[in-house]
Amino acid sequence: MTRAFTFPGQGSQAVGMGKELAEAFPAAREVFEEVNEALGQDLSKLMCEGPGEELTLTENAQPALMAVSMAAMRVLEKEGGFALADKAAYVAGHSLGEYSALAAAGTFTLADTARLLKTRGQAMQKAVPVGEGAMAAVLGLDFEEAKAVAEAAAEGDVCQAANDNAPGQVVLSGSKAAVDRAILLAKEKGAKRAMALDVSAPFHCALMQPAADAMAEALGNVTMRAPVVPLVANVTASAVEDPEEIRKLLVAQVTGMVRWRESVAYLAGKGVGQLVEVGSGKVLSGLAKRIAKEIETANVGTPADVEAFLKGL
Known part of the structure; x- marks a missing residue:
């Protein structure tokens, strides 16, 4: 094998x-x-x-x-x-x-x-200074949908897909304000769950x-x-x-x-x-x-x- x-x-x-x-x-x-x-x-x-x-x-x-x-x-x-x-x-x-x-x-x-x-x-x-960055898990949207949420939520800040882990499981990362917006927007777009992760920094983003x-x-x-x-x-x-x-x-x-x-x-x-x-x-x-x-x-x-x-x- x-x-x-x-x-x-x-x-x-x-x-x-x-x-x-x-x-x-x-x-x-x-x-x-x-x-x-x-x-x-x-x-x-x-x-x-x-x-x-x-x-x-x-x-x-x-x-x-x-x-x-x-x-x-x-x-x-x-x-x-x-x-x-x-x-x-x-x-x-x-x-x-x-x-x-x-x-x-x-x-x-x-x-x-x-x-x-x-x-x-x-x-x-x-x-990134503590509190200025964030990450969020988005469950129930496919990758392209989650990526579109990140792009729409950025509004001049950093917000991008950080981990494409599995079908319907994408992690977003960026500035806290943008990630907070992304959580709300993901729910509006039909995500089953969108929640902030308990991490110390916004990994895998700009x-x-x-x-x-x-x-x-x-x-x-x-x-x-x-x-x-x-x-x-x-x-x-x-x-x-x-x-x-x-x-x-x-x-x-x-x-x-x-x-x-x-x-x-x-x-x-x-x-x-x-x-x-x-x-x-x-x-x-x-x-x-x-x-x-x-x-x-x-x-x-x-x-x-x-x-x-x-x-x-």
């Missing part, structure tokens, strides 16, 4: 994530220790014990989610002799998950990935340009190798292998839209029969079922998941 490995984004974090993996497998503990050392921060303690509001801070959530994904990957490799290049045709990740995907595929070292995501989280947080500039500089200072399998990139929803092209796409991703619906459809079109979600939560598996019902899903985030997945290979 042709597989793609997918890696979750912000919102999948939870206090206690990775704890069972660390307790069960030395390989997982090694990953958490490497990340702690790279950041000069006891991130694994925060992941294990909380508090939740500190873990949810963008600069902590991003490297923490990557750490859990990479711990699960390292366990597959050490416990099951698993090699990504032999068992998967593609990798993809949702927003920050794209960095986890690239770490899994060997483009970045684990330490570089942790530092890049710390920088990314801090830069995204600083890009207001994030200062963060994109910061990432261009940070990415310019790290060594990047070609991934062992192609990455399906967020901003193009198509496969890429060239490190320089990946670098550009990661910068564009900060202000660009996460084309997740199209990415999963692309994978289905390439004959992928199973999406394996590696890390915390099952958000991407849920979205996949709505995008391409024919694709099987599997999760690798706990010791039981690891055992079941390796048995099924």
Whole structure:
């Protein structure tokens, strides 16, 4: 069966994530220790014990989610002799998950990935003063309808589609006043629900340009190798292998839209029969079922998941 490995984004974090993996497998503990050392921060303690509001801070959530994904990957490799290049045709990740995907595929070292995501989280947080930006989920409108709502609500401010997650699930991002207008307008246009999201900044919109500039500089200072399998990139929803092209796409991703619906459809079109979600939560598996019902899903985030997945290979 042709597989793609997918890696979750912000919102999948939870206090206690990775704890069972660390307790069960030395390989997982090694990953958490490497990340702690790279950041000069006891991130694994925060992941294990909380508090939740500190873990949810963008600069902590991003490297923490990557750490859990990479711990699960390292366990597959050490416990099951698993090699990504032999068992998967593609990798993809949702927003920050794209960095986890690239770490899994060997483009970045684990330490570089942790530092890049710390920088990314801090830069995204600083890009827009708290309270000036917002994001909203629009459910029940198709992508073109939701995009039209964003354009109509902008009125000279920034308001754009940030995540095209699944049919009828689009996230808008921009200045708070414009997003507030978009919520009202979406309801008028027949959305089942339109609601503000509890986020600290307006991700994946033009207001994030200062963060994109910061990432261009940070990415310019790290060594990047070609991934062992192609990455399906967020901003193009198509496969890429060239490190320089990946670098550009990661910068564009900060202000660009996460084309997740199209990415999963692309994978289905390439004959992928199973999406394996590696890390915390099952958000991407849920979205996949709505995008391409024919694709099987599997999760690798706990010791039981690891055992079941390796048995099924």
